[in-house]
Amino acid sequence: MKGNRRDFIKKTAIAGAGLALAASPFGRTFAALASDKKVRLAVIGTGSRGRYLMELLLAQKVNPNYELVAVCDNYGPSLNEAVALAKRYKINPKTYTDYSQLINQSPVDGVIIATPLHQHAHITIDCLNKGIHVLCEKAMARTLDDTKAMYDAHINSGSILLIGHQRLHSNQYINALERIHNGEIGVIGQMKAYWHRNHNWRRDVPDNQPDLERKINWRLYKEYSAGLLTELMSHQLQVANWAMKKYPVSVMATGSIQYYKDGREVPDNMAAIFSYDDGTQFIYDSMTINKAEGCEEHIIGDYATMKLESNNILREDPIKPEPAPGIAQLINDIQNGLFKSAPIGGSSWAAETAVSYNGEEIYKGQDGDGTREEIVHFIDYIQQKSSPEWMTKEGYYTSIWSLLTEKSIESGERITCPDKYLIG
Amino acid sequence: MEFGITQIRRIMKDITIKSKNIRREMIIWLLLLGISFGLNIYSIIKYQSQWSELYSSLGFVIAISCTLYIAIAIIRLFYWVILKIVRRS
Ligand SMILES: NC(=O)c1ccc[n+]([C@@H]2O[C@H](COP(=O)([O-])OP(=O)(O)OC[C@H]3O[C@@H](n4cnc5c(N)ncnc54)[C@H](O)[C@@H]3O)[C@@H](O)[C@H]2O)c1
Numbered sequence: 275m276k277g278n279r280r281d282f283i284k285k286t287a288i289a290g291a292g293l294a295l296a297a298s299p300f301g302r303t304f305a306a307l308a309s310d311k312k313v314r315l316a317v318i319g320t321g322s323r324g325r326y327l328m329e330l331l332l333a334q335k336v337n338p339n340y341e342l343v344a345v346c347d348n349y350g351p352s353l354n355e356a357v358a359l360a361k362r363y364k365i366n367p368k369t370y371t372d373y374s375q376l377i378n379q380s381p382v383d384g385v386i387i388a389t390p391l392h393q394h395a396h397i398t399i400d401c402l403n404k405g406i407h408v409l410c411e412k413a414m415a416r417t418l419d420d421t422k423a424m425y426d427a428h429i430n431s432g433s434i435l436l437i438g439h440q441r442l443h444s445n446q447y448i449n450a451l452e453r454i455h456n457g458e459i460g461v462i463g464q465m466k467a468y469w470h471r472n473h474n475w476r477r478d479v480p481d482n483q484p485d486l487e488r489k490i491n492w493r494l495y496k497e498y499s500a501g502l503l504t505e506l507m508s509h510q511l512q513v514a515n516w517a518m519k520k521y522p523v524s525v526m527a528t529g530s531i532q533y534y535k536d537g538r539e540v541p542d543n544m545a546a547i548f549s550y551d552d553g554t555q556f557i558y559d560s561m562t563i564n565k566a567e568g569c570e571e572h573i574i575g576d577y578a579t580m581k582l583e584s585n586n587i588l589r590e591d592p593i594k595p596e597p598a599p600g601i602a603q604l605i606n607d608i609q610n611g612l613f614k615s616a617p618i619g620g621s622s623w624a625a626e627t628a629v630s631y632n633g634e635e636i637y638k639g640q641d642g643d644g645t646r647e648e649i650v651h652f653i654d655y656i657q658q659k660s661s662p663e664w665m666t667k668e669g670y671y672t673s674i675w676s677l678l679t680e681k682s683i684e685s686g687e688r689i690t691c692p693d694k695y696l697i698g
Numbered sequence: 699m700e701f702g703i704t705q706i707r708r709i710m711k712d713i714t715i716k717s718k719n720i721r722r723e724m725i726i727w728l729l730l731l732g733i734s735f736g737l738n739i740y741s742i743i744k745y746q747s748q749w750s751e752l753y754s755s756l757g758f759v760i761a762i763s764c765t766l767y768i769a770i771a772i773i774r775l776f777y778w779v780i781l782k783i784v785r786r787s
C-alpha cells in the first residue's frame with residue numbers, strides 16, 4: 275500500500291468532516307444552495323436490489339430536490355416491475371433496455387447501477403466518461419483490472435463514484451467507528467466477522483426458459499460473481515478496513531462447494547484471514563447451511579469489544595453502576611442474611627464461571643442499514659459536485675481484497691496486492 | 699361478659715394522650731433517630747461510601763427510625779395489654 279497511516283487519517287478526517295456536513299441538516303441546506311436545479315437520476319438494473327433502491331428513492335422525503343427520469347433493464351419482467359413501482363408513486367420514468375441509449379438520450383446527472391457484478395465496470399466507466407455521477411452497488415467489478423479501470427475513469431473524468439457500502443452511511447456505524455477511532459475500545463488486537471445464512475441462494479428459473487439460469491442465478495457462476503466474497507464478505511471487509519483506517523497487506527483463504535453440489539461454481543462456504551501491517555488479523559468466515567450465528571463484526575480492543583451488527587459494546591471492565599448509599603446496602607445485606615454463618619473459605623476446586631454481562635447499546639436511533647442515507651448522500655454529493663474521496667477508496671480496496679481472497683482460495687497461497695492495483 | 703363494653707371504655711379512658719406522654723414518645727423517637735443516624739455512620743464506614751450521605755440519606759435514616767418506633771410501639775402495646783389483663787385478673 276502506498277499511502278501511509280498518517281495520510282489516511284488526515285484524509286479520512288477531512289472527508290469525515292465532509293460526510294458529517296452532508297449528513298447534517300445544515301449540510302443539506304448548503305447543498306441545496308449550491309444548486310437549485312433538480313438532480314436527474316436513473317436506475318440501471320431494476321432487479322431485486324435496484325427496485326429496493328428505487329423504492330427508497332421514491333419514498334424518501336428528506337431531499338425533494340431530485341427526480342427519477344429513467345430506468346433501464348435488459349430483462350423484460352424486471353423492467354415491467356420497475357415501471358409498476360414508479361406508477362405507484364405517480365411517476366412515469368423513461369424506460370430503456372440498453373443503458374447506452376439511456377445515457378445518450380436521457381439527460382441525467384446521476385445513475386444508480388444495480389446490475390450483476392460482471393455488468394458493473396463497463397456501464398460505470400461509460401457513465402463516468404459522459405460526466406454522469408455513479409452510485410454503483412458493491413462490489414465494484416468482477417476482475418481486478420476492471421476494478422482499477424473503474425477507479426481510473428473516476429479520477430480521469432472527475433465524476434463522482436460512490437460504491438454501495440451502505441454501512442458507511444449508517445449513523446450507527448459512523449458513531450461506532452468514530453468511537454473506535456477515538457480509542458474507546460483501546461488498541462485493536464483482532465477483528466472477527468462472519469455471515470452465516472441458511473439458504474442455497476438459488477432463484478427459481480421459469481420452466482419454459484432454462485436458458486435464463488445463468489442470468490437469474492448469476493451469483494452462483496464464476497464468470498459473473500465471486501459468490502460469498504463479493505456478495506457478503508465485501509461488506510464486512512469494508513468495515514474492518516474502516517476500523518483499521520488502512521488496508522490489509524495479505525490474505526490467506528480457503529473455500530469449497532461442500533454442501534450444495536447443484537452445478538454452482540462458487541464456494542458455499544469459505545474462511546479467510548487478512549493481515550494488516552501492524553500484525554492485526556481480520557478473521558472471516560461465511561457459510562450457507564446454518565444461520566444460528568447470523569451476521570456479525572467483532573472489533574476487539576484491549577479495553578472493549580464492539581459487536582457492530584448487534585450494536586453492542588462489551589467492556590473488559592464494565593462501567594459499574596453508582597453504588598447504593600451505604601445505609602441502603604446495610605439494609606440489603608441484613609435482608610440477605612448478614613448474620614448467616616459465613617464459610618471459612620471458598621472451595622479451591624470450583625472453576626471461575628464467566629461473568630454474565632450483556633454489554634451496552636452503542637447507538638440509538640438508526641433505522642435501517644444505511645441504504646436510505648446512502649441515497650440521500652449521493653444526491654447531496656451530486657449537488658455539491660464532490661464526494662468524500664476516502665469512501666471511493668474504501669470501495670476500491672474492498673473490491674480488490676475481495677478478489678484477491680478468491681485468488682488465495684484458488685491457489686491455496688497467501689496473497690499480497692500486486693503493485694499495479696495500489697492507489698495513492 | 700367480663701371483657702365487654704365497660705372494660706373497653708375504661709381502657710379508652712386510660713389512653714387519652716397527655717402532653718407528658720407526647721414528650722415521652724418524642725424522646726423515644728429521638729433516641730431511635732439517633733440510633734438510625736449512628737447506623738448510617740456505621741454503614742458509610744463499612745461500605746466506604748460518601749460522607750455526603752450523612753445528609754443525602756437523611757430520608758433513609760428518618761424512615762428507619764419511624765420503622766423502629768412502630769416496631770417498638772407494637773411490642774410496648776402488647777406488653778401493656780398483657781399487663782392490664784394480668785392486673786385485672
Ligand atoms: N448493498 C447491498 O446490501 C446489496 C444487496 C443486494 C444486492 N446488491 C448488489 O446489487 C446488484 C444487483 O443485485 P440483485 O440481487 O438486484 O440482482 P438481480 O439479478 O435481482 O438484478 C439484476 C438486474 O440487472 C439486470 N441487468 C443485467 N445486465 C444488465 C444490463 N447490461 N443493463 C441493464 N440491466 C441489466 C438484470 O436483468 C436484473 O434485472 C449486485 O451487484 C449485488 O451485489 C447489494
